[in-house]
Amino acid sequence: MPKTIHLKVNGKQHTVDTEPGTMLLYVLRDQLGLHGPKFGCGLSECGACTIHLDGAAVRSCVLPVTAAEGRAITTLEGLGSVDKPGPLQQAFIDEQAVQCGYCINGMIMTAQAFLDSHPNPSRDDIKQALNGNLCRCGTHMRIVRAIERAAKNWRKAS
Amino acid sequence: MNARPESASATSDISGFGASRRQFLKTSGGLVLGFSLLGPLAALAQQPATRIPASPSGGAQTFPAVDPAKLDAWLAIHPDNTATLFTGKVEQGNGSPNALAQIAAEELDFPFDKLFVVMGTTTDTVDQGPTYGSMAVRYAGPQIRHAAAAGRQVLLSMASKRLHVPVEQLTVRDGVVSVTGDTKRSITYGELVDGKRLDVTIGATGKTFGMKVAPDAKLKDPSQYTIVGTSVPRKDIPGKVTGAFTYVHDVKVPNMLHGRVVRPYGIESNLLSVDESGLKDIPGFVAVVRQRNFLGVVAKTEWGAIKAAEKLGSKLVRKGPTDGQAKWSDWQGLPAMDDLWETLRHASGKDITVAKRGDVDAALRKGAKRFKATFRTPFETHGSIGPELAIADVGKGYAKFWAGTQMPHQARRDMAELLDLPVENVEVNWVEASGQYGRNGLEPVMADAAIMSRAVGRPVRVQWMRWDSHGWDPKEPPIVQDLEGALDKDGNVTAWHHHMWVPTFSDTRLLASELIGKPVGQVHLGDAAIKYEYEFDNADVVAHGEGRVGVITAWMRAPGQLETTFAMESFIDELAAAAHQDPLAFRLKYLKEPRALAVLNAAAKQYGWKSRPSFQGRQPGSKATGRGLAWVNRDGSRVATIADVVVDRDTGGIWVKRVVVAHDCGLVISPDGMRNQIEGNVIQSMSRTLHEEITFNRAHVTSRDWASYPILTFNEIPDNIEMVFVNNSAKYPSNGGGEPSTCPTAAVISNAVYDAVGIRLRQTPFRPQRVKAALARA
Numbered sequence: 013m014p015k016t017i018h019l020k021v022n023g024k025q026h027t028v029d030t031e032p033g034t035m036l037l038y039v040l041r042d043q044l045g046l047h048g049p050k051f052g053c054g055l056s057e058c059g060a061c062t063i064h065l066d067g068a069a070v071r072s073c074v075l076p077v078t079a080a081e082g083r084a085i086t087t088l089e090g091l092g093s094v095d096k097p098g099p100l101q102q103a104f105i106d107e108q109a110v111q112c113g114y115c116i117n118g119m120i121m122t123a124q125a126f127l128d129s130h131p132n133p134s135r136d137d138i139k140q141a142l143n144g145n146l147c148r149c150g151t152h153m154r155i156v157r158a159i160e161r162a163a164k165n166w167r168k169a170s
Numbered sequence: 171m172n173a174r175p176e177s178a179s180a181t182s183d184i185s186g187f188g189a190s191r192r193q194f195l196k197t198s199g200g201l202v203l204g205f206s207l208l209g210p211l212a213a214l215a216q217q218p219a220t221r222i223p224a225s226p227s228g229g230a231q232t233f234p235a236v237d238p239a240k241l242d243a244w245l246a247i248h249p250d251n252t253a254t255l256f257t258g259k260v261e262q263g264n265g266s267p268n269a270l271a272q273i274a275a276e277e278l279d280f281p282f283d284k285l286f287v288v289m290g291t292t293t294d295t296v297d298q299g300p301t302y303g304s305m306a307v308r309y310a311g312p313q314i315r316h317a318a319a320a321g322r323q324v325l326l327s328m329a330s331k332r333l334h335v336p337v338e339q340l341t342v343r344d345g346v347v348s349v350t351g352d353t354k355r356s357i358t359y360g361e362l363v364d365g366k367r368l369d370v371t372i373g374a375t376g377k378t379f380g381m382k383v384a385p386d387a388k389l390k391d392p393s394q395y396t397i398v399g400t401s402v403p404r405k406d407i408p409g410k411v412t413g414a415f416t417y418v419h420d421v422k423v424p425n426m427l428h429g430r431v432v433r434p435y436g437i438e439s440n441l442l443s444v445d446e447s448g449l450k451d452i453p454g455f456v457a458v459v460r461q462r463n464f465l466g467v468v469a470k471t472e473w474g475a476i477k478a479a480e481k482l483g484s485k486l487v488r489k490g491p492t493d494g495q496a497k498w499s500d501w502q503g504l505p506a507m508d509d510l511w512e513t514l515r516h517a518s519g520k521d522i523t524v525a526k527r528g529d530v531d532a533a534l535r536k537g538a539k540r541f542k543a544t545f546r547t548p549f550e551t552h553g554s555i556g557p558e559l560a561i562a563d564v565g566k567g568y569a570k571f572w573a574g575t576q577m578p579h580q581a582r583r584d585m586a587e588l589l590d591l592p593v594e595n596v597e598v599n600w601v602e603a604s605g606q607y608g609r610n611g612l613e614p615v616m617a618d619a620a621i622m623s624r625a626v627g628r629p630v631r632v633q634w635m636r637w638d639s640h641g642w643d644p645k646e647p648p649i650v651q652d653l654e655g656a657l658d659k660d661g662n663v664t665a666w667h668h669h670m671w672v673p674t675f676s677d678t679r680l681l682a683s684e685l686i687g688k689p690v691g692q693v694h695l696g697d698a699a700i701k702y703e704y705e706f707d708n709a710d711v712v713a714h715g716e717g718r719v720g721v722i723t724a725w726m727r728a729p730g731q732l733e734t735t736f737a738m739e740s741f742i743d744e745l746a747a748a749a750h751q752d753p754l755a756f757r758l759k760y761l762k763e764p765r766a767l768a769v770l771n772a773a774a775k776q777y778g779w780k781s782r783p784s785f786q787g788r789q790p791g792s793k794a795t796g797r798g799l800a801w802v803n804r805d806g807s808r809v810a811t812i813a814d815v816v817v818d819r820d821t822g823g824i825w826v827k828r829v830v831v832a833h834d835c836g837l838v839i840s841p842d843g844m845r846n847q848i849e850g851n852v853i854q855s856m857s858r859t860l861h862e863e864i865t866f867n868r869a870h871v872t873s874r875d876w877a878s879y880p881i882l883t884f885n886e887i888p889d890n891i892e893m894v895f896v897n898n899s900a901k902y903p904s905n906g907g908g909e910p911s912t913c914p915t916a917a918v919i920s921n922a923v924y925d926a927v928g929i930r931l932r933q934t935p936f937r938p939q940r941v942k943a944a945l946a947r948a
Contacts, residue, residue: 034471047419048412051557052557053875054636094408105408110411111605111847111850112555114605116411117413148555149605150882151853152853152882
C-alpha cells in the first residue's frame with residue numbers, strides 16, 4: 013500500500029505518496045520532477061543515479077525511499093542552475109567536459125562529495141574516486157580536467 | 171522562440187513572401203507537459219531547441235512533410251533577431267548541432283549564440299538521411315550551408331527594398347543589415363522578417379544524403395570565415411551539468427503509462443503461457459500486453475511496471491525457460507561460444523572482392539618467408555549508459571512518438587509499416603537520448619512502445635532495463651579474418667592475402683516486429699568494411715558478407731573497420747618485424763596516397779618517432795614499455811595513431827600511457843568539438859580492445875550488465891591524448907570525424923604490446939588472463 017513519505021531534497025521539504033519499496037531514484041524523477049539523477053542500470057554499477065545523502069555520494073537506484081526519510085538529499089539541481097552553476101558545474105562547462113552527458117550527473121555528484129573531503133587531490137586520487145562511475149562516450153580526460161580545475165579554483169579562492 | 175512562427179501574415183511587400191503553404195506548428199493547445207522548453211530565453215539559450223509538441227488525443231491526424239525546396243524548411247528568423255535552424259540530423263553526443271549551426275551562422279552572417287537548432291522531428295525537419303557513418307557535417311553541412319547562403323540573399327533583397335539601396339551597397343554583420351558607409355541606416359533580420367515565415371522557394375533536388383539544396387546560392391569565400399573553424403561552447407552543456415536539460419528519458423506526456431518488456435528466454439523461444447496471478451496486487455498495475463511472442467507489462471508507475479515485469483521473468487539472471495510466471499519453450503539454437511569462429515566461416519553469404527592483383531598463390535609459394543595469422547573479434551554491445559527508451563501514443567488513425575532515434579524519418583516509415591498506418595499519420599518527435607554510437611535499441615524500443623500503446627489505448631513510455639539493453643540491443647558482429655603474406659629475401663612484401671567473414675551489420679529488423687510475427691526492417695549482408703590502400707604486387711582481399719548469425723547485429727561506431735584495421739595493421743606490423751624493418755618506414759614503402767603519407771608523417775613528428783625495428787628483446791623488470799602504430803582510411807578521413815603502452819608481465823595488464831592522433835577530415839568546423847570526438851573515439855575503442863566481449867550460452871546473451879561486460883574505467887585512462895589536425899583547410903571539404911579515430915586503436919595496442927614483450931595478440935579483448943596466457947606460451 014502507498015505510504016506518505018516526507019523527504020528533504022535540496023533544502024526543501026516534500027511529501028509524497030509512494031510504495032515504501034520504491035527506489036528513491038523513481039520518486040525523485042517521476043514525482044518530484046528532478047531529472048539530474050538518471051536511470052542507468054538499477055544495479056548500482058554505473059553511477060548515473062548518484063545523489064548525496066547527508067553529504068555522501070550514494071546510488072539512488074538501489075536506495076529504498078524509506079531509507080532516505082529524515083536525511084538531507086541533494087541532487088544535481090541542488091548544486092547550481094543554468095543561470096548560476098555551482099563551481100564544479102562551471103568547471104565542467106569551462107572544460108566542455110560533456111559528450112552525451114547522460115553519465116555527467118554521477119560524475120559531478122561523486123566528484124563533489126569527494127572534493128568536499130579531499131580539497132587537494134592528485135590526478136590519481138581523482139581517477140580513483142571516479143573509478144566506479146562509467147562513461148561510455150569516453151569523456152574521461154575532460155572530466156578529470158574539470159575536477160582538477162575546480163579543485164584548483166577552490167584552492168585559489170581559499 | 172525556437173519553433174517556426176505560429177502565424178504569419180499573408181500580406182507582405184516582399185515578393186515571394188506569401189501565406190504559408192503548410193500547417194504551422196502548434197505549440198499551444200493540448201500541450202500539458204511536466205516541463206516547458208519554451209521557457210525563459212535564458213534557459214533556452216543554454217539548450218538546443220527541442221520542440222515537445224501537443225498531443226491531442228482522438229481522431230486521425232496527419233503530419234505533412236517539410237518541403238526542402240522552401241527556405242522555411244531550414245530557417246526561421248524571429249522578431250527579436252534570434253533564429254532557428256531546422257535539420258533532419260540529430261545529436262547523439264557528438265556536438266553536431268554546434269558544427270551545423272556554425273556553418274549556417276557563417277553563411278548568414280548571424281551571431282552563433284542567437285542561432286538555435288531544431289533537430290530530427292519529422293514534422294519540422296527535412297529528411298537528410300540518418301545520423302550515422304560520420305556523415306552529418308559531410309553531407310548535411312553543404313545542404314545547410316547552401317540553404318543559409320540562399321537565406322542571406324533573400325534577406326539582403328528584402329533589406330534592399332526597405333532601405334532603398336541596391337544589394338551591392340549593403341553590409342551585414344551579426345544579423346544587422348546596414349548601408350555600407352552609413353551605419354545609421356540599418357535594419358535587423360528580425361525586423362525585416364517581422365515574424366513571418368520565410369516562404370521562399372530556394373530549390374532542392376535529390377533525397378537524403380544526396381540532396382542538393384539551393385544549388386544557385388552564392389557561397390561565402392572561406393577565406394572570410396570567422397565562425398567556421400573556431401571553438402564555440404556547446405549550448406547544451408550548462409543544462410546537462412545542472413539537470414535542466416531534457417533528454418527523451420525525461421519527457422512526460424499527458425495520460426502516460428509506464429511499460430517494461432519481458433523478453434523470451436531463448437532468442438527464438440515461443441511463449442507458452444503467462445500466469446498473471448499476483449500482478450493485480452502490484453500497485454499501479456494496468457495490464458499485460460501479449461501478442462504472439464511479444465510480452466510486456468504496463469503500469470501507472472515505473473516501479474509498478476518493473477515489479478510486474480520481474481514477476482513474469484524480467485531479471486538479470488534467468489535460470490531457465492520457466493524462471494518467472496511466463497513460460498517459454500526451451501530454445502537452444504545459438505552456437506557454443508567456442509564454435510563461433512567456425513560458425514562464421516561456414517555461414518552462407520556473398521563474396522565481395524576488395525582487391526585482386528597479380529597471382530597471390532604463386533607469390534606465396536615463391537616467397538622466401540611465409541606468414542599466416544588469424545584475427546578474431548567478438549560481439550560487442552553499444553552499451554549506452556541510459557538504456558533505450560521511447561514513448562508512443564497510438565490512437566485511431568495516428569501514432570506519435572517521442573524518441574531519441576538516430577533516424578527519425580526512417581523510423582517514421584518503419585512505425586507506419588508496423589502499425590498499418592499511412593506514413594502521413596505518424597509523427598516522430600525527436601528528443602536527445604543517452605549516447606548511442608550506432609544502431610542500439612532506440613529504434614527497436616519504439617516498436618515495443620507502439621505495440622503496448624496500441625494495446626492499452628494510452629501513451630506508453632517504455633524503458634529497457636539494463637539486461638534488456640545489454641541482452642538485446644543490436645550488436646556489433648563478430649568477425650574472423652585470415653591473413654597470409656610472403657617476404658622476399660630482401661624483406662619486401664611479395665604477397666598479401668586477407669579474407670574476412672563478416673556477419674551483417676545492417677540487420678534493421680525490429681525485435682518486437684519479429685516477436686509479433688510481422689517483421690519490419692531488412693537483414694542485409696555483411697559488407698567489406700575495409701579500405702585497402704597498400705600497393706603490393708600480389709594481393710587478394712575478400713570479404714565474405716553474411717546474414718544474421720545468431721543474434722541481431724547492426725552498425726556500431728566505425729562498423730567492422732575497427733576489426734579489419736586491427737587485422738590489416740597488425741599483420742603488416744608482423745611482416746615489418748619479420749623483415750627487421752622500422753614499422754613506419756615499412757608502411758610508407760607501400761603507400762602512395764598523399765593524405766595517407768601526411769597523417770603517418772604528422773603522427774610520427776608529434777610523437778618523436780625514431781626509426782628502429784619493433785621488439786628490442788626482453789626489458790628488465792616486470793613492466794615493459796612499447797610503442798605501436800596504425801592508420802586507417804575510413805571513408806575518406808585518414809587517421810594515424812601512435813601509442814605507448816606498458817605491459818605488466820606479472821598481471822597481464824595493459825596500460826595505454828600516451829596516445830598521439832594525426833587526423834585528416836579536411837576542414838574542421840569546430841576544433842574543440844573535434845578534439846572531444848577524437849578523445850571519445852580513442853577511449854571507447856581502447857575499451858573495446860581491452861575489455862569488451864558479449865558472452866552467451868546456447869539460449870541467449872549472458873553478459874547482461876556492467877559486471878559481466880566491463881568497460882574502461884578512470885584508472886586506465888592515458889596520461890595524454892595528443893591530437894594534430896592535418897589538411898585542416900577549406901581546400902579539403904569537411905569529411906567525417908565521428909568514427910575514424912576508433913579504427914586504428916586495436917592494432918596500435920597489439921603492435922605496442924609486441925614491441926614491449928614480443929607477443930602478438932590477435933583476438934580481442936586483450937584481458938589480463940589472455941595476455942598472461944600468451945606470455946606463458948612465448
